[in-house]
Structures are given as C-alpha cells and as structure tokens.
Amino acid sequence: MSTIVTVQDAVTAFADFMEPTDAELDAIEREMPVIRADIDLLDAQIIMLDRTPTELDARRVRRAHRRALAARRLLANAASPVLPEVRA
Numbered sequence: 001m002s003t004i005v006t007v008q009d010a011v012t013a014f015a016d017f018m019e020p021t022d023a024e025l026d027a028i029e030r031e032m033p034v035i036r037a038d039i040d041l042l043d044a045q046i047i048m049l050d051r052t053p054t055e056l057d058a059r060r061v062r063r064a065h066r067r068a069l070a071a072r073r074l075l076a077n078a079a080s081p082v083l084p085e086v087r088a
Contacts, residue, residue, distance in 0.1 A: 030075065030078070031075060033071045033074070033075070034068070034071045034072055034075050036071075037064070037067045037068040037070075037071040037072075038068055040064045040067065040068070041061070041064040041065055041067075041068045043064075044057070044060045044061045044063075044064040045061060047060070048061065
C-alpha cells in the first residue's frame with residue numbers, strides 16, 4: 001500500500017505572508033499599459049491563426065504592434081533618469 005503524501009508545500013506556497021509587496025504591486029501598475037498592449041497584440045495575432053488573414057487583420061496587427069512598441073517606449077523613457085543638459 002502506498003502512502004498518501006500531503007501537499008503542504010503547495011498549499012503554504014501561497015500563504016498570506018507570501019503576498020506581493022507594495023513595491024511589486026506598484027511596478028505591475030506601472031507596466032500595466034505595456035501588458036494591455038501586448039494582450040491586444042496577441043489577440044490580433046490569435047484571430048489570424050484560424051483563418052486566412054485579410055487586409056483588415058493585417059492592419060489590426062500592425063496597429064496593435066505600434067501600440068505595444070509605443071507603450072514600451074513610454075515605460076522605458078519614464079524609467080530612465082533625466083540626464084542633465086550639457087552645454088559647451
């Protein structure tokens with residue numbers, strides 16, 4: 001007869017003390033526009049998987065791709081420190 005092993009580690013892995021910190025939640029909130037843009041891009045790409053892509057589908061993917069790139073650019077620019085202006 002085999003013994004029954006408990007899943008204590010799996011249950012306690014998500015205990016209350018393992019919640020994300022405020023800093024982690026703030027980082028997720030800052031990245032949310034990028035996450036949403038990536039989801040929109042994936043949705044547009046998934047739509048094209050099961051049918052022959054039309055010109056409208058291609059435009060939808062291009063627009064979603066541009067929005068994802070723009071969101072990433074904004075996040076990167078917001079995260080980078082402002083360099084002091086150098087005058088000669």
